[in-house]
Structures are given as structure tokens and as C-alpha cells.
Amino acid sequence: MTATLLAQADWFGGHALAVLPVLLGFLAVWWLLPRAKVWPRPVGVLLGLAALAGGGVTLFQPGAAVTQDLLFGFFALVAIGSAVLMITNRNPLYSALWFVVVTLCVCGLFLLRSAPFLAAASAIVYAGAIIVTFLFLIMLAQQAVGVAAYDQRASQPLAATLLGFLVLGGLLCALRPERTAVFAAGPALAQASADADTGGQGRTLLSYPPALGPSPLSQRGNQPLGTVRGLGRSLFGDYLYAVELAGTLLLVASIGAIAIALRTPRRKS
């Protein structure tokens, strides 16, 4: 039952092998673009042919788990590296652009976890709307040439980085694989293990509290993941009032933003 559901939920699995031809095609196009010094063209042509052949082959083959792992590694590494570049860059403009890269990589991870609607929504909202308004603010506020003085030096870099990595170390210790394995094995096994230890030894951080039983949020749904229909049923069925509240919040926030940012003409004294 769960195996078939997981197989259905594997939204990305069918399309995973299509990535390699796309990559080859990217290399080919990039190789073939005009440059000051012409690169050897047969290489680009061969790359393009390989991309086309690979695309033709993968259209008729099922996906493999190896590609998912490769994609996860790529997205995770690029997201983390871009996040580091974002918080260390001196120019807020480049930081905003690196944040776009982080957002797109996180959207790729969403796709790997069968959340295509969420990936599209956060790509549109974050990388589209929020970053554009940030760039407008940078354009309005930082018209001086060069980097502002307050961007040159971070405040207390040693203490802050130490704090952040202490938090990270604590999180990583709490999220060790042998601790999450009990949780990941499903509510039934977690409940069994929680019932098994009576004296409290062996209780993990992520195990369910034995008195409460399995959480209602962990009930396995009866629809495949990754469909907009299922997400819509969850949003407008279970969370209808929350959706209304979120809409009200958006309305109030937009009114507030207009009211705050309106420039009242200042009286000349």
C-alpha cells in the first residue's frame, strides 16, 4: 500500500533521466556561442548530437534513483554555496542575485520532493516579485558609486559566525541519521519504539511522545503527492480559515506598505 503510494508520489522519477541530455545541450550551446576567439566547432556539434541522441533514448526509459541523488547533490551544494556567497558579498545587489540562485536551487529540491506547485509558487514569488522589489529599493537607496561603508565591515563576525555554527552543530547532532531513522520508518514503528522504552532510555528527540500517540499530521494521505488537486483540497478543505486569514494578511500588508511608503510633502520651515 505504502510502496505503491510512494511510487505514485515519485513525481520526479519519470523525468529524471531527461536531465543529462539537457546538460549536454547546454554545453553544446554554450560552446557554440560566438566569442572573441573561436573555439573548435566540431566539439560543440558532437556535444549537441550527443544531447539529441540522449534525449531520444531517455524518452523511452524509466528514471533511475541515481539521477535523483545526483540532482539532490547538485541542488544542495549550489544552494549552500550560493547562500555563503550571499551573506558574504559586500554588494547588496550581488547578494540579491545570489539569493535568486539559492531560491531556484531550493525550488529544485522542492521538485525532487514532489512539490511542483510549491516550486513554481516560490520561484514566482521569491525570485520574481520579492527580488525585483529589493532591486528597486537598492536602485532607490544606493545611488552612490561603490559599496557603502556599512557594507564593508560586518559587525562582530567572529561571535556571530560562532553562534551560527553552534546552532548548526546542535541541529546536526539532533538530526543524526540513526535518530531520524526511527521517525522515518513510519508512525507505527515510532509508536512501537516509544511504547517499548518505558524508562525513557533510548527516547530520541524526534520520536513521538508516548502519551499522545501518533500525530494527526502524520496520517498518510490517500492521494498521490505532487498534484495541485491534492494540495488544493488540503488548502481549501482543511485549512480554509487559514487561507482566508492569509488573504486578509496580504491585504492588510499591502495597505500598510502603501501607507508607510507614501511620501508626505514636507513643510518648508
Add this chain to the structure above:
Amino acid sequence: MSELHNYLLVGAVLFALGAIGFVTRRNLIMMTLSAELMLQGVSLNLVAFSYLHGNHQGQAFAVFIVAVAACEAGVALALFVALYQRRKTLDIRAWRELGEEGLVSGTGGEEPPIAPVLPAALESPRLTPAGRVPDISKRRADNRV
């Protein structure tokens, strides 16, 4: 299932990096961007657990996170525009007097200087005059006649 562990790890790293950026950077824009980075880590966690449980609850929460982040960014940017119009700087420490009295900053005298507050005369842009000023009153008088 070590996949869940991997995703939680990436979310934790993003959250920690966002926290570091929020604490260290002094630019208001950078602080807001770092807060958004922390939100990204949290929604990655939610989506990973949603996949683990096979239902849509985590994704629904992540949608709410996106909505709240949009509200936050809008209000924050409007506030920054209003603050910038007063002080002509995005330095967070220019607004230090809004905090409590007598807080020790603790950097030990290594603090970079706060951008100077410009006089009020410089707040409005000065345009260089181009051409002579047209005499509007005389032309109106001619049109009436």
C-alpha cells in the same frame, strides 16, 4: 531512509547561514534577505516531511510561509524607503536610539563609523536651472485679453 536526513541537513545549513547573515550584516536589505534565507530552510524542512508522510499538510504550511514572506518583504521594504528618506542611509545602527538605553555593543572599539546624518537641506534633489524661467502670469493675462 537517509533521504529525509539529507533534506533536513540542507534546511539546517540554510537556516544557520541565514542566522549568521542576519546577525552580522548591517545593511537593512541584507538583514531582510537573510531572514528570507532562513524561511527557505524552514520550508525545505516542511516539504521534506510532507514527502515522508505522503500527505499535503507540509506543503500547505509551506504555501503559508510563502504568503507571510511576501507580506514581510512588502512591509519591510516600505519601511526601509521611509527610513531612507529620513537618514539617507540603510545602516541599521543609524537607528540605534530606537533601542534600549545603555546597551553595550561589545565590539571593543572596533566599530566602523556610522554614516553621517545629512542636513535637512540636502534631502530634496537640487536641479540645475535649464533655460530662463517662463513668465506664466503675463501669458495668462494676454490670453484673457
